Amino acid sequence: MSKDYLAARQKKLISQLKRIGAEALLVTSETNVTYLTGFSGDSSYLLIGKSQTVLISDGRYTTQLEEECPGLDVYIRKATESMTAALEKVLKKAHLPKLGFESHVVTCDLLDALSGLTPAVQWIPVSGLVEELRMIKDVSEIQEIREAVSQAQRGYEVFRAMLTDEMTELQGAHELEHAMRRFGARQAAFDPIVAVGERAALPHAIPTQKQVGEAPFLLVDWGAMTQKGYRSDLTRMIVHGRTSAKFEKVYQTVLKAQVAAIKAIRPGVSCQEVDQTARTIIQKAGFGKQFTHSLGHGIGLDIHEGPRLGGNITTELKPGMIVTVEPGIYLPGWGGVRIEDDVLVTRTGHEVLTSVPKDFESTIL
Amino acid sequence: MSKDYLAARQKKLISQLKRIGAEALLVTSETNVTYLTGFSGDSSYLLIGKSQTVLISDGRYTTQLEEECPGLDVYIRKATESMTAALEKVLKKAHLPKLGFESHVVTCDLLDALSGLTPAVQWIPVSGLVEELRMIKDVSEIQEIREAVSQAQRGYEVFRAMLTDEMTELQGAHELEHAMRRFGARQAAFDPIVAVGERAALPHAIPTQKQVGEAPFLLVDWGAMTQKGYRSDLTRMIVHGRTSAKFEKVYQTVLKAQVAAIKAIRPGVSCQEVDQTARTIIQKAGFGKQFTHSLGHGIGLDIHEGPRLGGNITTELKPGMIVTVEPGIYLPGWGGVRIEDDVLVTRTGHEVLTSVPKDFESTIL
Incomplete structure (x- = not known):
């Protein structure tokens, strides 16, 4: 997939974040991650915002990510590091007090885990935002x-x-x-x-x-x-x-x-x-x-x-x-x-x- | 699958509900519904408890349910009736003030919808209970x-x-x-x-x-x-x-x-x-x-x-x-x-x- 199309999709999404009052969106739907990055693997979260966009994945996908997503900022978590621990590290570096999450995808247990992360983040439920973009095919x-x-x-x-x-x-x-x-x-x-x-x-x-x-x-x-x-x-x-x-x-x-x-x-x-x-x-x-x-x-x-x-x-x-x-x-x-x-x-x-x-x-x- | 095995699984699950303080569990994981009922379709919830066990499904599955789950109490919702509306009807008949839900499966949006149902139910998060039973194969x-x-x-x-x-x-x-x-x-x-x-x-x-x-x-x-x-x-x-x-x-x-x-x-x-x-x-x-x-x-x-x-x-x-x-x-x-x-x-x-x-x-x- 040409990087231009992906960039356009990301830009469109970012332009809508202001309206929902979030600095960035945590994308946890596998399909939505694929749509925004071209990455075809699973078990990966995308943090996407104006100031920073980073994919959190694991060592199984290092080579695949280099091939499929050249130029994308990637955080590869260790086998012993949980997804939420990795996310915590990424969030500590970023300064994103208000973050959107996909409330139609995130389970209650995951929201609990997200709510326990430091630094404290105000998690804003966002439902179907990426799916709305996906309705119009490029x-x-x-x-x-x-x-x-x-x-x-x-x-x-x-x-x-x-x-x-x-x-x-x-x-x-x-x-x-x-x-x-x-x-x-x-x-x-x-x-x-x-x-x-x-x-x-x-x-x-x-x-x-x-x-x-x-x-x-x-x-x-x-x-x-x-x-x-x-x-x-x-x-x-x-x-x-x-x-x-x-x-x-x-x-x-x-x-x-x-x-x-x-x-x-x-x-x-x-x-x-x-x-x-x-x-x-x-x-x-x-x-x-x-x-x-x-x-x-x-x-x-x-x-x-x-x-x-x-x-x-x-x-x-x-x-x-x-x-x-x-x-x-x-x-x-x-x-x-x-x-x-x-x-x-x-x-x-x-x-x-x-x-x-x-x-x-x-x-x- | 013999009904005896299914009955034994349901019985084991029901015997554990007291410990978590719930009269029944709403099973929303497709795989867990299959495990407990033998039903191989999707888009169906199982309400399971000591006083009542009922599967909520839709018209596409009427025939399949008769074949796969003889004897199971089934509520078939109409095409115009949402899953939560159907659940509300079922709950109105039952008297279950404390209900477990699968917090590792239920999304934040779904919990919101469940919390808005009448009669008011106290929803108790339950994580991995059916999965624990599934570890031991019969x-x-x-x-x-x-x-x-x-x-x-x-x-x-x-x-x-x-x-x-x-x-x-x-x-x-x-x-x-x-x-x-x-x-x-x-x-x-x-x-x-x-x-x-x-x-x-x-x-x-x-x-x-x-x-x-x-x-x-x-x-x-x-x-x-x-x-x-x-x-x-x-x-x-x-x-x-x-x-x-x-x-x-x-x-x-x-x-x-x-x-x-x-x-x-x-x-x-x-x-x-x-x-x-x-x-x-x-x-x-x-x-x-x-x-x-x-x-x-x-x-x-x-x-x-x-x-x-x-x-x-x-x-x-x-x-x-x-x-x-x-x-x-x-x-x-x-x-x-x-x-x-x-x-x-x-x-x-x-x-x-x-x-x-x-x-x-x-x-x-």
Whole structure:
């Protein structure tokens, strides 16, 4: 990652500290540390402020930090030195009487430990500040997510070509992850869902020993994670047998809702408006109660980030946000259909980052 | 998992609540919820006490809960109902003025939310109580870890047979995970380490594009996770070229230290004694400073659990504990050697659960 992008992220964060009345922020969320420094390891805290920015890590990561974070001020604690003892040393040198901490991440026990440090610090709870910055992706992040999409799509092609009637959901999920890794993915973005027939009625189906041949269709919800940790998230249906007219009706309804919702995406539109666009179409077709979840969510270093495309979310879309659009209709005991793409909000509208065909004909194996 | 084991775990926990002055404990750690109920999903809290035990979950898990937790009292919250709102409803029905919460897990924001609930509850911080129970594995857990060992070992055989000079560390790590899944693993117990030549000097090496053929030896640190979430953890060296006399000397030193430490394992011996047994042998051979970490750690639902076999840990070993024994010698720029097995503490001594050959000859491909 270019140092310029990291510097810009740090600068943006620092510029917000005044507003919360803190000289610096102690970042303890691993993902937020990665976002601000490019460091991909764990067990490390970042103290970031106008006067000083320092990463506290340990000896396992000395070499990795030199490679990943050249120029970053690093404090390597000894094996016998606890994280809080190391932090105490760093704080003694700095003069930071008011410090923010991530109250949505820090446990009660850790806050107790922080409160006992000398010199005395006034700890100010700060919730979701870095996560708010992370909602808007910069150019290097958009590039990473494009890469995660490409890895997912190429892996899916291999997986689709490998399908047999005998393959179980579990084997399918494993083959899919393995295939994405062939194209450079560090791992799957999340445990892939391969749900055969009626199991597709479970929005978060866990793969079982059920075989692909046991029903005429399956649902696949998958994504890739790049080496740097960025993720993609897609869903497609695969039809390999005779389906009913009802199946096609459900499919076309979901597709129509998804396409309309994507079309609605542009800066200034609220998340709930986009959700409502899809929901109205599904309701009119008589399946409103079977669309049981929000329309979508942001993706990035986490598989679920802000903003959420949900019924009560008034957040306005802004250029640089990347969201999933994934309406679904779930009929217990019968099956379900979901179609999901990843969409970048651009200055003038949107760009669909994913490109696996999704018209009904293309689902047929 | 048999309901009897789960009932026994719950009973043990409940019997300890009096000591901490609470009528019940709110379990928010996902892993601890799994341990106490057998439920393998996430986003669920368990309220457990003498008068009532109830799991609060959501609609995605209704079917899974019926399968995994028959007989467990379950509150399914609606999509529009927050977890804390659901908890409030449950608490209103119960009469629990003093409630424990997992202070090492609960974030400051969550405690704020809990403190605002009605009826008013006195929240008592409880740290590591379930984790303490988890240190001693029951028969069903030992069986699961044996399964995780078997999956890891069979996967390793396939991986070892597949090795080529051209294979990269990353490809190797992916093939290894894929092979373990062939034998029923849900996934790798942790990201496998495949470290070629001098990269073996990094105790937590992250796989790179380095090829197996670039050095005469490699280190492989891997394990499997069963469908129920239990883990194994092994390390072996593979030699496929001409190594130096120094390599064999380092190898034999680590092996001697590891075998001696395993021999020392029995009930009543302290963790630090076992660590010291290995450390003394490595120190005498002149490599004391190159053995930079603790000797081992417990394994179970987490890859790192109690007890830690470390220099300052006075915990006494007890029957049912399962620990890794993994001394290592790391020489930056040259390479490293680590050998790791999983050992069960029995009533009369110990049983080594892992059985991949480790004499020097057997490392040669």
